[in-house]
Structure formats: C-alpha cells, structure tokens
Amino acid sequence: PRLALSADPTYTFEGGELDLPWPDEGQGGVVVEGVGTVGMYGEQKPAPIASVAKTMTAYVILKDHPISGDQVGPQITVDKQAGEESNRPDESTAPIEEGEQFTLKQMLQLLMIPSGNNAARLLARWDATTEEAFVKKMNAAAKELGMKDTTYTDPSGLQATTVSTAADQIELGKAVMQNEVFRDIVNTPQIKIPGVEPMIYNNNRILLEPGVSGIKTGSSTPAGGNLLWSANTVVDGKNRRIIGAVMGAQQGTTLDDKLQLSIDNSLKVIKAAQEGVTSAGVVKKGEVVGYVDDGLGGRTPVVATKELRAVGWAGLDVKLNLGAGAGREVPHTAEAGTVVGELTIGTGTGKVSTPVALQRALAEPGFGAKLTRVG
Template sequence: MKPRPEWESESEPESPAERTSRFVPLRRDDARPVSAPRKPEASAPASGPAPAAQQPQAPAPSLSGAERTRQQPMPPRPPLDLLAELTNTPPPPETPVRTAVRRVKIWTPLVLLLLIVYAIVQEVRPLPTPGLELSADPTYTFDGGDPTLAWPGQGQSAVTVDGVGSLGTEGAQKPAPIASVAKVMTAYVVLKGHPLTGKEEGEKITVDQQAEDESKRAEESTAPLKKDQRLTEKQLLQLLMIPSGNNAARLFARWDAPNEAAFVTKMNDAAKALGMDSTTYTDPSGLKKTTVSTASDQLKLAKAVMQNEVFRQIVDTPQIDIEGIGGTIYNNNTLLLQPGVSGIKTGSSTPAGGNLLWSANTIVDGKKLWIYGAVMGQQAGTGRVYDSLQQSLDKSLKLIQDAQKAVTSATVVRKGDVVGYVDDGFGGRTPVVATKNLKAMGWPGLKVELAVTGNGKKISNTATAGTAVGLVTVGSGAGKVSAPVALQQDLKEPTFGQKLTRIG
C-alpha cells in the first residue's frame, strides 16, 4: 500500500473528536476533566500496520451545551447573566440610578403612546350642547306700594288677574255655603262631558215630569220647564245660569249621569282635579247648605270654566228670550251692565248670605286682561236674602273697579340688555341680549319672575353675533310675555387645549 502524499493528509477533514477538542466552554459547570495523555506505544513494524488491538482509540466526543439543554431543560436565567455568559463579561452591578434609567427606557414609549391616544380621543369626542343661563335678576318688582282695594269687610273675598297673579284675599278662607254659585261647577262638568264651541247648540234634552213639578216651587229659583219639552244643551245651560234654575241643574244631572248622586260624584272629582281642596259638593244646584267652598277655590274654577267660549257668552248675557220659554228671562247679575264686567254667577240663601263669583276685564297697552273675583258671606242684616245678594253685588262692583285701575304695565327688559349667556360646556360664556323691549302686566308692588329659555332649536357650537338662540320671559301662565334673545358676540368652537383638558 502506497503511503499518502503529505498534501493530501493535510487537507483531510477534521474528525468529530478534533472539533470537539477545540470547544471553549462558557460556564464552569460545562468543563470536563482532561484525562492524562496516553503513553505512546511501540512503533509498529515497518512491514505493515499495527494490529487492530494496538491501534489508539479516539476519545468519545463530549456533549455540547445545546445538546445537554435538549436533554435536561435549564432554569430561566436573567438576561444580563445570559449576556454575560455569551460574551464572557460579568453583568454590571445593580444601582438605583441604573434601575431608574432602565425603567424610564421601558415606560416612556408606553406613556407617550397613551398620551397620543388620549389626545386623539379628546379631539374627536362629541362636543357638549351649549346651554342658556340667566344672568339678569331673576325677579322684577313693579314700582310703588301695594294697591288699595275696597274689600267688603265681612265674609271672605279673593281677587286674581289671570296669568299674572293674586291681588290678595280678605277674610278666613274656610269652607262656607255657596248657594247657587254651585251651578258653575254643574255647567263645567256638563261641558267637559259634552263640549260646545262656536255656534253649536248641542244635543236635544227632553224635560221630564220631575223638572216640571220642581218648576212650581215658590221657595226656589227655577226655570219654567214643561214635560216633554225638547231643549238643546245650550238652551238648558242658559236656563241654568241666567235665571239660576235649580230644576235645570237637577235635570242636567239626571241627563249626564245615571242619577243625581253619580253626577255629584263627578262634581267633586272635578273639584279635586282643579285643586279645590276646601270644596265639597252635595247637590247640583247648591240649595243644600252642605255644599261648601272658599273664595280662593272658586277662583280656580272660574279660570277653568271661562276658557269655554260658549259659557263666556252665556254668563255675559243680561237678558234673553228662549224659544219655547214664554217671556224674557233676566239675569240676577245686574253688574253685567257695568263697563268690563262679564259674569259669572250669583248665589244667595239664608245660610250662605249673598255671594257673587265675578269676572271682569281691563285693557292695558291694547291687551285684554281677565280679572276674577269672589265675594262670599255678605249679610245685610235685614233678614231678607235679596238684600244680602244686593250687598254682595255692591261690594263686588267697588272691588272690580279698584282691580281694573290697579293693573298696569312696565318695561321689564329693554332692547340690548344683557339678560343671560350661552355656556359652551368648557367654561366659556357668550353674552345674549334682548332684541326688543319687553313689557309685562302687573300692579304696584307685584314681583314677577324672569327666565331665559330655548326657542325650540338646538344651539350650535359655533355661531355669529346676532344669531337668535332663545327667549327671555316674564311672568307665567296666560300672562307670560317673551322676547327673543341673540348672541352679543361670536360663539367660537373650543380650542384644542380646552378639548384636551376636558374632564366631564
């Protein structure tokens, strides 16, 4: 066998043992003790290779760290320790400064990301709807002292101006008999169940025998009714209110309800709904002294029933001729001939004395205002009911005339006055001004309320000066008056900084 050339032997690949012998362990626990070098054996005879038993054995290759890891998992190591092992560099010592720097490097990008997200959310977040707020005084008091009214001096009385307020009361407001004034509630209940408007006459009502028999009672005020007469609802209302027919009241009760008791229940339910807490009805005509009320309660009923135009026309009728009823019928309320007086109902009896629930009007700045009053419990001292009724009429007329004189007007808000502001929801306040003068009705010493409200349209987050954004109002109810309000200057959209710092 020819010996190998020297160049060939040098290029021979390394054996696994040779590669393994060059591995430099990175950890102390990977090192293996090196066995002592074996003594060289006697050279083989030149005539041929040494016997197989005498040839040197290559050492077994040691396991690398990766191979050992696959066989036996190593516990997790801190990153710096692992880096030190890979670079043969020990980790730097831990210090507070180094810890703080490392935390800053880790958390700063996250915090910056959160801030960016927060800013975007605040920018695209829907803006709050601007609101109107009052900045002017919430009340206005008319100049002068309280008006002087000629109160009757006995019984109980009350006066109010519809939509404006009460002019006052006199006497204890305690339940007392009201006599035929009770018929106002009878008419109210009938019209609630069977409404009439304009020139409507309503349903036909047949007079029964009881109504005819009751028309012959001399001790009561009655209407001349005959059995089987056919009267319209409006005609029977006229007989109820103008001559104050007790039999007409009872006929209405039997027509509208199964019986008179059921109708009386309706009357009391209506009184409760109107807030007449001191009122009790026990019959539809008021003849019974157990039908009681107060002057203040009757004003609540007056304001409600006078909303019906047919009723207003009937109670403002001094005299009337009704088809089928012989002769002219005269109203007991003789005040209807006085300027501005327009109703409502008289009532008199020995227990009740003379009573009058009245309505009147006055014109202020071209506008009609309704005044309602009640005078109850007037006793003439003569023993005659008629004299007590006349006294209630006389006392009421003086009260009416004083009330008509007391009502006046005043300019509460002037054009250009700053009355409020628009709150943009970010603390910004844009003033709003009245666009015209605003007059209110009242009387000396009266205190009325002011408010600014919306005009039914949503206020935009941006608007130019002069844009109408709402109303300024004075008073309440039917007497409330209002004027538009507009921006005094431009309403600007909130800045990015305001959006960014918005909390709510």
C-alpha cells in the first residue's frame, strides 16, 4: 500500500508578486527559511565582500569547535601578531594585547561585533596553525554549502580577492543561523568583555529595530557597503526567519556613508518582507487530500485531521507532499480514523504539516483482486 495525493499539488498565494524596495545598485536578495526565495536583485556575480567574510570564519570555527547553550569553549591566548595588529589605524580591529586570554565565545564576539580583523586572523591560526590552511577550510566549507561563486583568500575579508555573491552569502547565512551561540552573538548591539577596556559596539545599527537579528556588516573601497542580515516575523504565532543581503552600496562620500546606506537599504527591505510574509489556509480540516492505494485497484480516502496553513507571500507557489512520514509505513489494514501519514508544505524550520487519517476502514484486498493480479 502507498499514499497518493488527490488534492491540487500546488497552491498559489493571492496577489501579484511581492514588490520589495530593492536598491538601484549592487546585488542582493531575500529568502524565507524553509519556504523559498522572495526575490533577488542585481547581477549575481562575484564581488568583494569585505568583513562579511568573517561570517564564514565564525562558521568554520564553530564547526570545528562546537559550543552550545552556556558553554564558552576553550581559552585562546592572544599571540604577538594579534596584539601588534590591534594598533593598525587603517583596519577594523579588536583592542586586545599579547598574552591576554579569552574564551572561544569571547573571541567570536570580538570577531563579529567590532569586526576585529586581528581576531579573525588569530582564530584562523589557533584553529589551523596557519592562515593559509584555515582559508582552505573556508573554501571547502563554501563548496559543501553549494556556494559556487565564492572564493576566500583571507579570514577577515580585508583582501579584495575575497569575493562572493549575495545569493551565496544568503546560503551561508541560512546555515550559520542554525547555531544558537552564533545567533546570540550577532544579535548583540553592544557588549563589555572583561579585560577589554572600552565598551564594544556593533556596526549593525539596526539591531534594535523590531525583529532584526544580525548578521554581519562589511565595507571597503572595492566592496562598498555590505550587510548580510537576518530578521524575524511572526506568522500564526510562530517566528519565521528571513535571511537577506544588500551588497555593493557605493553611493556615498565615505566608507561609513556607504556602509550606512547598505544598512538603511536593508532595513527598508526587511520591513517590506516582514509585512509581506503571511499565511493562507491551503487545506481544511476533514478535507479529502488523497488515498491509500493498495496496489490492486483499491483506494481508501484519507482526510486532513486539522487545517493546514502555508507560509508564503503574494504570488508564491507552494508544493504539497503526502507521505507516510519518517520511519513509518502505510499499514495493510486499519480502522477508520487511523493516522496513516502526513501532508506537508515547506522544509526545515519553514515546514508545516497536518496528519492524515483514513476516512473509512482500510481492508486487505479481496481474494478476487489478488487472483486478478496473479492472472
């Protein structure tokens, strides 16, 4: 026996396509986790990403040295190179000194919040002995994530040869935001780290806006202003994560102007996406959505046991999938009302589902049906 879908396999949200206020330069896009791509803009071609590269540095570090919950990880000693680099006036650095010790979590905070280039290079050496060896790990991780248009040449993003696309960085954003420690760090507007004299402030100045939660800023002369961001919106009482990027903001006099422009443009897109992502009733409770096919001509209808509401936006097509569910098999016989599978839409954190149950009793095929099959 197997389950087969009889309901429409797709559902289209009402309205035209969701119109987002894209910038008139650079490249970017928006994805709703587990649902799909809201839209992309600009030519998705490799471009310098500046300090947005530190997102991959953090991803590789947490992959090699996982921590969770209240864990802070091992102690890391500031070496001579990282201490000397903290005084470079032409770089974004973390104010650390040779011989100081910080936990792994604190080093990740120094990496992501003030965007310390010296922290990035120190973490690379701590993890892989040399920065070159660590960069190979970064590129291997990018390949695993399907980031086909990305090349890392340094752990900080200072080099203009570290390039990527908005689409690739969004893929990385989706992966790294699964880590609760990382989410906590990039959602921190300011922090006081013991041993570091000044208060540390995040360059992402929209973190206090409703639902905005990271991820990483980046700016340089070749890159312009960049922001890889995450935001949440509440749909049917549940948080839905939106990941996006705005890259290549060049319409500004100074680098800070360009960075602020990418941040401001991102906020406009975020607000529109938060407002545009909604839900719709796709299947009603008790509606026949498919049947159990016994393979010998018998079909027993199955019904949704509750309303199925999909997450989406105007113009989106979503696909319905009917199956037994992980680790389950469709029974040969069962009473009416028995749950035999589930109807799902979406994947991962965006997945919504309803159990499906038999509308009437499921019986073994009769002798005649079996005899006909043999014949």
